[in-house]
Amino acid sequence: MTTPTKGLEGVVAAESSISSIIDDQLTYVGIPIDDLAENASFEEVVYLLWNLKLPNETELEEIRKALVENMKVPEGLIAHLKSYDLKSVHPMAALRTAVSYMSLYDENPEKLDRESNLKRAIRIQGNLGAIVTAFARLRNGEEPVQPKPEYTFAENFIYMLNGRAPKDIEVEAIDKALVLHADHELNASTFTARVCVATLSDMYSGITAAIGALKGPLHGGANEAVMKMLTEIGEVDNAIPYVKDKLANKEKIMGMGHRVYRNGDPRAKHLKEMSRQLTELVGEEKWFEMSIKIEDYIKEEKGLPANVDFYSASVYHSLGIDHDLFTPIFAVSRTSGWLAHILEQYENNRLIRPRADYVGPEHAKFIPLENRE
Numbered sequence: 001m002t003t004p005t006k007g008l009e010g011v012v013a014a015e016s017s018i019s020s021i022i023d024d025q026l027t028y029v030g031i032p033i034d035d036l037a038e039n040a041s042f043e044e045v046v047y048l049l050w051n052l053k054l055p056n057e058t059e060l061e062e063i064r065k066a067l068v069e070n071m072k073v074p075e076g077l078i079a080h081l082k083s084y085d086l087k088s089v090h091p092m093a094a095l096r097t098a099v100s101y102m103s104l105y106d107e108n109p110e111k112l113d114r115e116s117n118l119k120r121a122i123r124i125q126g127n128l129g130a131i132v133t134a135f136a137r138l139r140n141g142e143e144p145v146q147p148k149p150e151y152t153f154a155e156n157f158i159y160m161l162n163g164r165a166p167k168d169i170e171v172e173a174i175d176k177a178l179v180l181h182a183d184h185e186l187n188a189s190t191f192t193a194r195v196c197v198a199t200l201s202d203m204y205s206g207i208t209a210a211i212g213a214l215k216g217p218l219h220g221g222a223n224e225a226v227m228k229m230l231t232e233i234g235e236v237d238n239a240i241p242y243v244k245d246k247l248a249n250k251e252k253i254m255g256m257g258h259r260v261y262r263n264g265d266p267r268a269k270h271l272k273e274m275s276r277q278l279t280e281l282v283g284e285e286k287w288f289e290m291s292i293k294i295e296d297y298i299k300e301e302k303g304l305p306a307n308v309d310f311y312s313a314s315v316y317h318s319l320g321i322d323h324d325l326f327t328p329i330f331a332v333s334r335t336s337g338w339l340a341h342i343l344e345q346y347e348n349n350r351l352i353r354p355r356a357d358y359v360g361p362e363h364a365k366f367i368p369l370e371n372r373e
């Protein structure tokens, strides 16, 4: 048996037409992420990822309407969310459970043809937005807000979170963040989703598994951890002593480093600029200034770049979003990518089952219970 590659680093485990990272450049279906971040709405990206082409005007309007329709919060789901211990449960745990619960209301989740799966994908994508916003409101003692038919996905997300009309700058920031987080080749949560559905399990199982993988602080959970770190640092002058201390204790600096990018995550600069603008707008420039100091120091000392999670933290914080909702927002966006990969996996499926290099004891004897220490 060959020696395993720790963490599967550099291992090519699938063919995919959805997104690529080549020479530190990210594309969705061949389109550079910078072009999408500057010009595309989240709905356009969702359509692109699922159909491998940009939508025309009619197709775009159709998918926008279908997503909004599915952002309506089903009564049963609200009742289910209300049954959680809302004050103590983490929203990622709530989301993971709620998506699994959704499958109970699908007439036949095992019907896996593309048409059924595309309908299901719309339902899952829309409902994700509804679950996160409804959960956020319910735990504050507020009733969930239903989506407005004329709004985009990003507009509705903000509206359903805050219960008031979204501001232009909020829509710009959330739409951009949703576009930037939508897909990322074979990251840990997407791989998880593909492994899960490659057993021919259903889409809800794939998304539930993926949410579980995204939740961890080495992956999507890092954005919440970045804000925890910035809050602990408190003031700009404390930033360098804080990270020096962490590095001296062999602790990781959240939002820094990446398995694939060596010279920088191309998504980070868009969020960095958004963070600059938003922190200035709310008069809390310190979060941006602290972030720059940390980014420069870690680049200099460790040669590590800031990843997508780093500046998204100060962006969401400036929008007044609760810190534990940062990763759920990532999940709402990445669901579009997970669904695209699930569709792709079903279309050319083979069970994913690697081998392990056994390093445990050999020729061990069975000891009867009464003789064990």
Ligand SMILES: CC(=O)SCCNC(=O)CCNC(=O)[C@H](O)C(C)(C)COP(=O)(O)OP(=O)(O)OC[C@H]1O[C@@H](n2cnc3c(N)ncnc32)[C@H](O)[C@@H]1OP(=O)(O)O
Pocket: 007, 217, 218, 219, 220, 222, 251, 252, 253, 254, 255, 256, 257, 258, 259, 260, 302, 304, 307, 308, 309
């Ligand atoms: C959307 C996303 O998922 S983006 C990633 C989000 N995660 C984070 O921001 C968490 C912080 N970053 C990390 O933990 C890592 O950089 C990862 C998980 C993203 C990538 O990890 P890997 O490719 O496995 O690198 P690994 O953890 O093996 O680190 C390699 C070396 O760089 C160091 N290193 C990597 N990231 C960091 C960091 N953030 N802070 C300090 N040191 C780091 C490691 O300590 C290790 O050093 P060593 O060789 O002296 O032991």
Ligand SMILES: O=C([O-])CC(=O)C(=O)O
Pocket: 183, 184, 186, 187, 188, 219, 259, 260, 307, 308
């Ligand atoms: O690709 C990765 O390993 C992590 C990442 O940046 C993402 O999922 O967006």
